[in-house]
Amino acid sequence: MAAAAAFSTLSPFKLSSPIETPNFPSLSSSFKLTSSAAAAAAANSPTHPFGPLKFNRIARFATAAPSAASSSATSATTFHGLCYVVGDNIDTDQIIPAEYLTLVPSNPDEYEKLGSYALIGLPSSYTNRFVESGATKTKYSILIGGDNFGCGSSREHAPVALGAAGVAAVVAESYARIFFRNSVATGEVYPLESEGRLCDECSTGDVVTIELGESDCKLINHTTGKEYGLKPIGDAGPVIEAGGIFAYARKAGMIPSRDA
Amino acid sequence: MGSSALPPTSSFLSDKQKDVGFSSFCTQPSFPCSAQVSKKMVSKKVVSVMTPQQSERKPSTTGAVKTGMTMTEKIFARASEKSQLIPGENVWVNVDILMTHDVCGPGSIGIFKKEFGKNAKVWDREKIVIIPDHYIFTADERANRNVDILRDFCNEQDIKYFYDIKDLGNFKANPDYKGVCHVALAQEGHCRPGEVLLGTDSHTCTAGAFGQFATGIGNTDAGFVLGTGKLLLKVPPTLRFVMDGEMPDYLLAKDLILQIIGEISVAGATYKAMEFVGSTVESLTMEERMTLCNMVVEAGGKNGIVPADSTTFKYLEDKTSLPYEPVYSDGQARFLQEYRIDVSKLEPLVAKPHSPDNRALARECKDVKIDRVYIGSCTGGKTEDFMAAAKLFHASGKRVKVPTFLVPATQKVWMDVYSLPVPGAGGKTCSQIFEEAGCDTPASPSCGACLGGPRDTYARMNEAQVCVSTTNRNFPGRMGHKEGQIYLASPYTAAASALTGFVTDPRDFLQ
Numbered sequence: 001m002a003a004a005a006a007f008s009t010l011s012p013f014k015l016s017s018p019i020e021t022p023n024f025p026s027l028s029s030s031f032k033l034t035s036s037a038a039a040a041a042a043a044n045s046p047t048h049p050f051g052p053l054k055f056n057r058i059a060r061f062a063t064a065a066p067s068a069a070s071s072s073a074t075s076a077t078t079f080h081g082l083c084y085v086v087g088d089n090i091d092t093d094q095i096i097p098a099e100y101l102t103l104v105p106s107n108p109d110e111y112e113k114l115g116s117y118a119l120i121g122l123p124s125s126y127t128n129r130f131v132e133s134g135a136t137k138t139k140y141s142i143l144i145g146g147d148n149f150g151c152g153s154s155r156e157h158a159p160v161a162l163g164a165a166g167v168a169a170v171v172a173e174s175y176a177r178i179f180f181r182n183s184v185a186t187g188e189v190y191p192l193e194s195e196g197r198l199c200d201e202c203s204t205g206d207v208v209t210i211e212l213g214e215s216d217c218k219l220i221n222h223t224t225g226k227e228y229g230l231k232p233i234g235d236a237g238p239v240i241e242a243g244g245i246f247a248y249a250r251k252a253g254m255i256p257s258r259d260a
Numbered sequence: 261m262g263s264s265a266l267p268p269t270s271s272f273l274s275d276k277q278k279d280v281g282f283s284s285f286c287t288q289p290s291f292p293c294s295a296q297v298s299k300k301m302v303s304k305k306v307v308s309v310m311t312p313q314q315s316e317r318k319p320s321t322t323g324a325v326k327t328g329m330t331m332t333e334k335i336f337a338r339a340s341e342k343s344q345l346i347p348g349e350n351v352w353v354n355v356d357i358l359m360t361h362d363v364c365g366p367g368s369i370g371i372f373k374k375e376f377g378k379n380a381k382v383w384d385r386e387k388i389v390i391i392p393d394h395y396i397f398t399a400d401e402r403a404n405r406n407v408d409i410l411r412d413f414c415n416e417q418d419i420k421y422f423y424d425i426k427d428l429g430n431f432k433a434n435p436d437y438k439g440v441c442h443v444a445l446a447q448e449g450h451c452r453p454g455e456v457l458l459g460t461d462s463h464t465c466t467a468g469a470f471g472q473f474a475t476g477i478g479n480t481d482a483g484f485v486l487g488t489g490k491l492l493l494k495v496p497p498t499l500r501f502v503m504d505g506e507m508p509d510y511l512l513a514k515d516l517i518l519q520i521i522g523e524i525s526v527a528g529a530t531y532k533a534m535e536f537v538g539s540t541v542e543s544l545t546m547e548e549r550m551t552l553c554n555m556v557v558e559a560g561g562k563n564g565i566v567p568a569d570s571t572t573f574k575y576l577e578d579k580t581s582l583p584y585e586p587v588y589s590d591g592q593a594r595f596l597q598e599y600r601i602d603v604s605k606l607e608p609l610v611a612k613p614h615s616p617d618n619r620a621l622a623r624e625c626k627d628v629k630i631d632r633v634y635i636g637s638c639t640g641g642k643t644e645d646f647m648a649a650a651k652l653f654h655a656s657g658k659r660v661k662v663p664t665f666l667v668p669a670t671q672k673v674w675m676d677v678y679s680l681p682v683p684g685a686g687g688k689t690c691s692q693i694f695e696e697a698g699c700d701t702p703a704s705p706s707c708g709a710c711l712g713g714p715r716d717t718y719a720r721m722n723e724a725q726v727c728v729s730t731t732n733r734n735f736p737g738r739m740g741h742k743e744g745q746i747y748l749a750s751p752y753t754a755a756a757s758a759l760t761g762f763v764t765d766p767r768d769f770l771q
Contacts, residue, residue: 097737156479176530185478
């Protein structure tokens with residue numbers, strides 16, 4: 001996909017755009033943040049209607065002038081793209097099989113490699129590969145799952161692999177605890193809970209938009225024309241909004257600010 | 261969640277006779293307590309008893325009333341320096357021990373350095389335990405490099421507890437090397453009642469056997485703890501499992517936890533603490549309690565916990581010199597649910613492919629032909645696990661019909677396998693019995709093939725085979741091959757199955 005290609009060839013640039021606030025939250029993968037800003041810009045241009053729009057912290061929480069990203073981003077976070085649908089109890093071994101855990105997520109090259117293996121552990125009954133053979137990015141930016149998504153291991157490689165592959169948000173009926181926590185802590189994927197079984201309502205390849213508003217959150221399936229309510233993010237909200245556990249702790253004064 | 265929320269149960273809780281009286285257990289008098297028992301959950305000829313699901317009792321939100329706390333809540337309170345708290349609160353807790361290993365350590369270290377600076381120092385060099393154990397005996401360069409990364413960090417930070425390995429060809433040549441982290445933590449005295457232990461591994465919950473709060477976290481959280489010694493955690497409500505009755509001699513703790521997981525499902529304990537009490541639990545050894553707590557994560561549990569008692573204190577006597585203060589659930593503590601289990605009525609179980617909650621009686625799977633047996637891991641590779649398997653092999657006097665892989669969890673376990681006499685075996689050691697039974701030679705201690713690992717991992721399942729294993733998970737691809745079929749079982753059941761080449765109830769050999 002053109003958008004995905006554009007996304008993957010973007011080179012990380014320094015985090016010094018005018019919209020940066022002094023206490024800009026630092027994330028565990030800084031290059032991911034920079035490319036998401038550019039991706040947001042790219043994704044909202046007319047030539048990239050289906051570009052994966054990452055959870056755009058810059059647009060959402062910057063206090064400065066209007067950003068290059070979506071003009072509606074001041075009061076809502078949106079994700080837009082193709083969805084990939086999986087079932088219940090997708091465990092971490094399916095998300096990223098153990099043999100790939102020698103890759104260290106905090107190492108940029110290995111981070112990218114992890115992305116290429118995202119969901120490679122799914123059984124062969126899943127006829128559509130999540131990441132095409134030889135690719136490092138997926139064309140599906142939204143993952144829709146059933147119950148107990150991410151169960152199994154505590155390996156942070158799981159949300160990292162999904163994020164590295166290009167997933168912006170996961171919408172599951174329910175999550176396993178450690179996976180949810182890791183998603184929030186890393187900021188790699190935005191973990192949303194659906195009101196019902198979206199995995200039964202959506203099909204892989206459907207075009208969807210997720211809107212997280214002040215008062216309500218919803219998923220719009222453009223392919224079927226249906227809309228679904230999503231649960232509010234709850235307690236994890238402040239941590240996600242701050243930009244992850246480190247940013248949250250800095251805001252709360254638990255740890256000192258890092259020198260820029 | 262009403263009483264219908266429990267998943268369909270197995271044969272003994274079917275729609276048989278309904279005439280039973282047992283008290284539905286209410287621990288909070290001020291909440292409405294229904295004396296009615298959901299009829300469909302209970303039968304007259306009951307094999308084991310589990311209380312029907314009572315309606316969820318939300319904790320009081322008034323805050324003004326001082327109420328009893330569960331032991332997990334008490335540990336949270338002490339660790340967050342609060343006198344009172346309730347489930348659902350998010351609090352910053354002080355961490356007593358942080359553990360990491362070769363798979364998640366490098367990533368955690370990377371985050372620590374990125375966030376705190378490359379010259380930052382860890383919060384306490386004596387509270388961090390770094391245990392290489394996952395991908396050790398492999399030629400995989402990245403795996404070996406990851407152990408080097410740990411070593412560099414430990415040198416730089418002067419980490420007190422680093423169980424290093426350099427000579428991969430001979431594990432015994434490494435005096436510091438231990439093996440599987442959760443077993444090593446216990447054996448080396450890092451588990452203490454009342455404390456908070458976090459680890460970058462889902463089975464960190466194993467340490468709850470010592471009456472402490474222990475749970476798994478990811479790299480980012482661990483990086484945070486490395487720098488601060490604290491973490492933001494949500495106080496979990498507690499599910500209480502009361503297990504009474506004399507443990508039959510063909511049953512092990514693995515059967516107990518498989519029973520429970522099968523009952524409440526893989527998400528039945530999500531975000532909850534699982535507290536294990538009762539006369540049966542009191543009769544369990546520390547290693548058996550570890551097995552019990554080890555698999556709470558397979559039910560989605562946040563932590564497992566067993567009250568500390570004389571068994572705990574005796575185990576700790578020669579292992580730790582640090583002071584500790586056990587905590588116990590108050591009489592008025594509120595539990596989300598309480599389950600009562602009559603252990604004497606249980607039978608040996610397996611978890612069939614491909615889920616730990618896919619529970620079945622071992623005897624009902626006797627037509628399942630198997631290709632191999634694996635005895636190892638933090639769940640089923642401890643000294644007593646091997647003793648149990650050896651006892652069964654010895655009782656049978658026969659040889660195994662399928663390749664039987666033995667991977668002691670730690671160096672200490674390996675030594676025990678080779679030196680301790682198996683009770684009732686005329687002085688023979690486990691290793692001798694295993695050899696006579698035709699098992700593979702006990703391998704170098706590590707996590708081994710429990711999670712597959714690099715392709716050259718000993719006993720990795722590289723073809724689509726059927727395996728009975730004493731490990732903890734059997735999702736697709738867990739031990740390597742995506743189409744592999746894994747039956748989770750106790751060491752008794754695993755040994756019995758090895759002898760027949762089919763999934764086998766151990767009573768065939770033990771009675």
